[in-house]
Amino acid sequence: MASLRSLVKLTNSVAISTRTMASHPLAGLLGKLNHVAIATPDLKKSSDFYKNLGAKVSEAVPQKEHGVYTVFVELPNSKIELLHPFGEKSPIQAFLNKNKDGGMHHICIEVRDINEAVSAVKDKGIRTLGEKPKIGAHGKPVMFLHPKDCGGVLIELEQE
Numbered sequence: 001m002a003s004l005r006s007l008v009k010l011t012n013s014v015a016i017s018t019r020t021m022a023s024h025p026l027a028g029l030l031g032k033l034n035h036v037a038i039a040t041p042d043l044k045k046s047s048d049f050y051k052n053l054g055a056k057v058s059e060a061v062p063q064k065e066h067g068v069y070t071v072f073v074e075l076p077n078s079k080i081e082l083l084h085p086f087g088e089k090s091p092i093q094a095f096l097n098k099n100k101d102g103g104m105h106h107i108c109i110e111v112r113d114i115n116e117a118v119s120a121v122k123d124k125g126i127r128t129l130g131e132k133p134k135i136g137a138h139g140k141p142v143m144f145l146h147p148k149d150c151g152g153v154l155i156e157l158e159q160e
């Protein structure tokens with residue numbers, strides 16, 4: 001009998017916490033994980049690595065606006081974005097200078113409305129990088145949040 005009572009207590013507490021989460025003003029702001037980005041000094045080597053593991057890997061696409069080449073590795077529930085500097089002023093060059101073998105660069109989270117999300121994070125004192133959203137690799141507006149305000153992780157928001 002005691003275990004049934006504790007089970008009921010547990011389910012009630014879970015129900016309450018989900019209700020409070022749902023009532024949070026920013027509930028639903030953060031959507032799916034769109035991609036995890038990896039900066040690499042050698043785009044072909046990194047692409048071949050995932051091809052050899054049987055993944056579907058796109059061609060490299062220059063993202064002039066962003067100063068990078070991107071390659072997307074398809075996963076069942078998300079993507080890996082391989083990044084390599086494009087041009088002289090790539091925002092990832094300093095990262096690669098520090099991390100010679102490359103490494104995890106950012107995560108990209110989908111949001112319902114990029115402008116709503118940008119004002120919401122600004123209200124929370126999180127710095128955005130860049131004046132206004134730019135069109136990203138998927139043809140959707142994106143905005144980056146400063147890693148120092150995000151627990152040391154560079155976060156990209158992308159309109160779903």
Ligand SMILES: C[C@H](C(=O)O)C(=O)SCCNC(=O)CCNC(=O)[C@H](O)C(C)(C)COP(=O)(O)OP(=O)(O)OC[C@H]1O[C@@H](n2cnc3c(N)ncnc32)[C@H](O)[C@@H]1OP(=O)(O)O
Pocket residue numbers: 037063066068070081083091092094095104105106108129135136137138142144146147148152153154156
């Ligand atoms: C298009 C496509 C898409 O998906 O659609 C993309 O993703 S484009 C992806 C490429 N575009 C971007 O990444 C745009 C946003 N990124 C930026 O604006 C820049 O990379 C940046 C401002 C985050 C960092 O620039 P930087 O490295 O030249 O600047 P600093 O060297 O001064 O770095 C400032 C502090 O941030 C830290 N830092 C730098 N980069 C990262 C990172 N990726 N993750 C976590 N921390 C980071 C540094 O260690 C340093 O910390 P400390 O002070 O402790 O040493």
Ligand SMILES: [Co+2]
Pocket residue numbers: 035037081106108156
């Ligand atoms: Co990205």
